[in-house]
Amino acid sequence: MSNDHRSGQVAAADVDLAVRAAARAAYLRSYPADTTRADEYAERMVSDGPYRADMTAVLAALAAVGRLMPVDEETTHLVQLREDGWTLQHPLSCRPTLFTCEVNQAATLALTEPPATLGVFECGTDGGRFVIGAAR
Numbered sequence: 001m002s003n004d005h006r007s008g009q010v011a012a013a014d015v016d017l018a019v020r021a022a023a024r025a026a027y028l029r030s031y032p033a034d035t036t037r038a039d040e041y042a043e044r045m046v047s048d049g050p051y052r053a054d055m056t057a058v059l060a061a062l063a064a065v066g067r068l069m070p071v072d073e074e075t076t077h078l079v080q081l082r083e084d085g086w087t088l089q090h091p092l093s094c095r096p097t098l099f100t101c102e103v104n105q106a107a108t109l110a111l112t113e114p115p116a117t118l119g120v121f122e123c124g125t126d127g128g129r130f131v132i133g134a135a136r
C-alpha cells in the first residue's frame, strides 16, 4: 500500500501543540515552580523558526511511518483499497457524525468486490452514490 499521502504532511496546529509541550517541559525542568513563565516561554517558542523546524521534522518523521495522521489539514474522506478489503479515513469534521457518515454507508454498499486498482484515493458521495476520486 502507499503511504505517500502522509509523507511530510504535518498540520501547523500539531506543530504548535508539540512545540508548546516540549518548551514548557524544558522550562519547568529548570524552574519547576514557575508555570506562568513556562507558559510565556512556550508561546515564544511557537514562533521560533529553528525550534519549529526541528519539531516539524520530528512530526513529519512520525507522519511518514503512519504514526501521526495529518487530520487537521485533511478535509476529504480517503479510502484505502486493499486486496483483502478497504478502510475509510474520515476527516476531522466528520468525527461528530461518524456512526451515521453517508460516505461510510455508501462505501459499504458499493465496495462488495475486490477492487481493480489498489491504493489510497479521495472519495465521497454524489446523490448517495459512492464516488472514488484522485489517488493520494
Ligand SMILES: [Zn+2]
Pocket: 077, 090, 091, 094, 098, 101, 102, 103, 104
Ligand atoms: Zn465520514
